[in-house]
Amino acid sequence: MIDIDEKSARHICLVSGGKDSTALAIHLRDTRPHLEVEYVFCDTQKELPETYEYLVRIEAYLGKPIVRLCSEHGERGFDHWLQMYRGFLPSPSARWCTKVLKIKPFERYVGDDPTFLYVGIRADEDREGYISTKPNIKPVFPLKEDGITKPDVFRILEDAGIGLPDYMSWRSRSGCYFCFFQRKIEWVGLMDRHPDLFERAKEYEKPEEFFTWCQGESLVDLEQPERIQTIREQELRRQEILAKNRKPRTLAEMFAPDLVDPDEEVGCLICHK
Ligand code: SF4
Numbered sequence: 001m002i003d004i005d006e007k008s009a010r011h012i013c014l015v016s017g018g019k020d021s022t023a024l025a026i027h028l029r030d031t032r033p034h035l036e037v038e039y040v041f042c043d044t045q046k047e048l049p050e051t052y053e054y055l056v057r058i059e060a061y062l063g064k065p066i067v068r069l070c071s072e073h074g075e076r077g078f079d080h081w082l083q084m085y086r087g088f089l090p091s092p093s094a095r096w097c098t099k100v101l102k103i104k105p106f107e108r109y110v111g112d113d114p115t116f117l118y119v120g121i122r123a124d125e126d127r128e129g130y131i132s133t134k135p136n137i138k139p140v141f142p143l144k145e146d147g148i149t150k151p152d153v154f155r156i157l158e159d160a161g162i163g164l165p166d167y168m169s170w171r172s173r174s175g176c177y178f179c180f181f182q183r184k185i186e187w188v189g190l191m192d193r194h195p196d197l198f199e200r201a202k203e204y205e206k207p208e209e210f211f212t213w214c215q216g217e218s219l220v221d222l223e224q225p226e227r228i229q230t231i232r233e234q235e236l237r238r239q240e241i242l243a244k245n246r247k248p249r250t251l252a253e254m255f256a257p258d259l260v261d262p263d264e265e266v267g268c269l270i271c272h273k
Pocket of ligand 1: 090098101174175176179180181
């Protein structure tokens with residue numbers, strides 16, 4: 001890591017369209033007004049409409065445009081890369097999408113400029129987020145440094161009048177509408193809220209070649225009425241456990257799908273929140 005001078009460096013805040021990175025953008029504006037911050041969104045071109053709408057709300061509050069990498073900067077979208085990967089869908093163990101759609105475009109955007117990268121990891125989280133392999137990019141964690149926890153994030157968004165992104169009524173994170181990190185109940189939510197996007201997600205799958213978004217289950221299987229009923233019941237059970245304010249204790253609970261608080265699951269490190 002090279003020494004980076006705050007005055008001459010670039011200051012970049014990655015905005016994902018999620019609650020934490022939005023709170024970070026607001027927090028930076030309010031607590032470090034001397035910094036000339038660039039707000040950057042890595043656009044896969046497959047985000048939810050609610051995310052694009054939320055970005056416009058954030059821009060209005062910040063009074064500054066958010067740079068959309070991909071569409072504005074000649075970067076290629078998901079479909080191009082899927083072709084390059086011969087239709088091999090990304091998954092938690094083959095996460096090529098994060099690399100080619102988020103990390104590489106971002107690193108190209110920064111180039112060799114000495115840069116402070118502001119990352120929205122909260123004080124109550126135990127994860128590292130994006131780790132730069134480039135010595136000219138130095139990550140900074142203002143939410144962590146300033147002791148900002150999840151309730152503070154909600155307060156910051158409410159005080160700013162921005163509120164939460166609309167998708168949070170049915171999905172916990174930003175990201176592509178077909179993201180393989182989403183929970184089964186969120187797939188059901190996509191089917192309810194955006195049946196057209198659910199159909200498009202289905203079209204990407206090739207179950208005969210084992211190319212499915214969820215491991216071992218195609219969306220055609222998932223959309224069957226009995227399966228949806230089971231997923232909804234599991235979600236109710238999960239909500240009951242969370243409402244009792246306890247973590248799953250029994251082994252059966254530990255291995256039951258979708259029982260942990262989604263906010264504590266590890267998702268795409270540069271994509272979400
Ligand atoms: S949101 Fe999900 S599918 Fe989209 S780039 Fe990130 S990990 Fe991949």
